Amino acid sequence: MGQAGMFSAGRGGTIHASVADMHIGATIALGRQRLTLADGGAVLPARAQCWLWSCWLDFWREVWRLKRDTGFDLYVELVGDIWEGYHHRSVQVTSLVESDQFKQAYEIVEGLVQMADMTFFVKGTSAHDGQLSWRSEILAEALARVYPGKIARDRGTGQWSFWELEMETQGVILNFQHHGSLGRLPWTVANLAHRTAVEIELKALRQGREPPHLAFRGDRHVYANTGDNHRVQVIHLPCWGVKNEYAQRYFPNHLPDIGGVITLCQGGRYEVIPRRYCPQPAPRWQPE
Numbered sequence: 001m002g003q004a005g006m007f008s009a010g011r012g013g014t015i016h017a018s019v020a021d022m023h024i025g026a027t028i029a030l031g032r033q034r035l036t037l038a039d040g041g042a043v044l045p046a047r048a049q050c051w052l053w054s055c056w057l058d059f060w061r062e063v064w065r066l067k068r069d070t071g072f073d074l075y076v077e078l079v080g081d082i083w084e085g086y087h088h089r090s091v092q093v094t095s096l097v098e099s100d101q102f103k104q105a106y107e108i109v110e111g112l113v114q115m116a117d118m119t120f121f122v123k124g125t126s127a128h129d130g131q132l133s134w135r136s137e138i139l140a141e142a143l144a145r146v147y148p149g150k151i152a153r154d155r156g157t158g159q160w161s162f163w164e165l166e167m168e169t170q171g172v173i174l175n176f177q178h179h180g181s182l183g184r185l186p187w188t189v190a191n192l193a194h195r196t197a198v199e200i201e202l203k204a205l206r207q208g209r210e211p212p213h214l215a216f217r218g219d220r221h222v223y224a225n226t227g228d229n230h231r232v233q234v235i236h237l238p239c240w241g242v243k244n245e246y247a248q249r250y251f252p253n254h255l256p257d258i259g260g261v262i263t264l265c266q267g268g269r270y271e272v273i274p275r276r277y278c279p280q281p282a283p284r285w286q287p288e
């Protein structure tokens with residue numbers, strides 16, 4: 001089974017499946033195939049959303065196969081901006097009714113909670129997640145009531161969503177935060193991730209703690225990885241949306257990275273497996 005073959009199945013291990021920026025509720029991001037609205041009407045998905053949904057299923061099928069083949073525990077990390085919310089008077093939302101977006105996000109995330117041994121919620125931006133990330137918080141709490149023991153709680157605040165999530169599984173320390181910095185030019189995109197790596201190392205040094213092995217960040221909708229250049233490896237997660245109006249206007253030649261990252265851990269060893277999907281344009285127009 002590919003990468004899983006490097007680890008010993010059935011001997012204890014963890015699979016981390018990390019995704020960020022799903023923006024559920026946006027017209028150009030992850031969404032169910034038919035959204036029933038508060039007044040009984042329905043919204044059908046855009047072409048791009050159908051494609052995103054097929055990528056989403058492909059990613060989680062692979063995660064499920066790895067779990068089945070290794071017998072490892074599955075931890076799912078949702079690294080912020082699960083919902084689109086309502087911001088900057090955007091017209092790219094499927095519904096302005098909060099409960100419509102909530103139900104859609106609940107349905108999609110519930111499937112992951114059912115599959116995982118533990119699910120973690122990381123707070124996103126105030127634009128999408130609301131002040132203090134109340135959207136992630138109420139979604140996590142609602143799921144925690146139905147699936148007790150399957151949603152992790154922040155031991156510092158008692159909240160169901162984390163500003164900064166740091167955990168150790170199988171001797172590997174993993175750190176998760178939504179916000180991070182990346183360059184805007186494709187050929188220098190990872191430069192600021194290297195800064196993040198050194199900042200995390202300095203912070204750990206000042207606190208007298210061992211720095212994490214892996215630090216995951218979201219928000220930028222672009223995959224980047226600092227590799228083994230530093231003690232801390234910083235990984236920027238892809239997203240689950242195609243370009244919105246802002247990106248169409250200001251970054252016409254850029255492509256977002258779609259997908260997630262799977263990390264296998266066993267006995268202090270780890271392997272990072274990025275899964276990226278590339279948005280394809282519609283077929284070229286040709287005269288009939």
Ligand SMILES: [Fe+2]
Binds near residue numbers: 021023081219220239
């Ligand atoms: Fe985002």
Ligand SMILES: [Fe+2]
Binds near residue numbers: 125
């Ligand atoms: Fe974000």
